[in-house]
Amino acid sequence: MNVTLFLGILGLICIVIGISFHLGYFRGPIVYWTTATSGIYATAPIGVGLLFLSLMTQFPYPNKIGIWLMTVAFVFLTIGIVLGLTMPQFLTPWWFRYLRENYDESFIFVLLKDAADNYSSWTKQTQTQEGLEEWVAEVRRKHGLVK
Numbered sequence: 001m002n003v004t005l006f007l008g009i010l011g012l013i014c015i016v017i018g019i020s021f022h023l024g025y026f027r028g029p030i031v032y033w034t035t036a037t038s039g040i041y042a043t044a045p046i047g048v049g050l051l052f053l054s055l056m057t058q059f060p061y062p063n064k065i066g067i068w069l070m071t072v073a074f075v076f077l078t079i080g081i082v083l084g085l086t087m088p089q090f091l092t093p094w095w096f097r098y099l100r101e102n103y104d105e106s107f108i109f110v111l112l113k114d115a116a117d118n119y120s121s122w123t124k125q126t127q128t129q130e131g132l133e134e135w136v137a138e139v140r141r142k143h144g145l146v147k
Contacts, residue, residue, distance in 0.1 A: 007054035014047025041091050042084030049076035095126045103136070107145070114139050 021040045052073035059066030089097065099108050115122040125135040139145075 004054050004057045007050045007057070011047040011050030011054060014043040014050065016047075018042075018044025018047060041087055042080040044080075045076045045083060046080035049073045049080060052076065095132055098129065098132060099136075110143060110145070111136065111139055114142070 018040060021043075050073070052069050056066050056069040056073060059069070061067075083091065092100075099111065103111070115126075122135065125131040
């Protein structure tokens with residue numbers, strides 16, 4: 001497999017994962033890892049950067065289009081790294097913001113572990129704030145945690 005194809009495929013995968021997580025499609029299996037590391041916020045812009053790097057390889061150096069594509073790629077890669085390191089509030093899903101504002105970080109990890117284990121029910125419970133609060137109460141009862 002050549003590098004250009006690899007970068008393009010990796011870029012597309014990163015874009016799909018980043019957008020899907022933000023829209024709420026991949027909550028269960030990856031939520032525990034991504035919220036702990038905030039890396040999910042970096043995936044979409046890094047994916048765009050990788051796609052531009054993939055396109056850049058199609059133009060021999062020194063080509064103005066290739067240089068422009070390289071510049072755009074590094075801008076997106078930089079944005080991805082900054083978003084991954086800072087975990088901005090405006091990109092954080094509402095349900096995760098609610099948990100961070102109202103619960104201790106250690107309890108949030110217990111919740112996210114439960115979410116990863118019970119993906120189908122958790123997806124339904126996080127559609128509304130009432131469902132989210134019911135889920136929190138259920139996890140507290142299940143693990144014997146007092147309020």
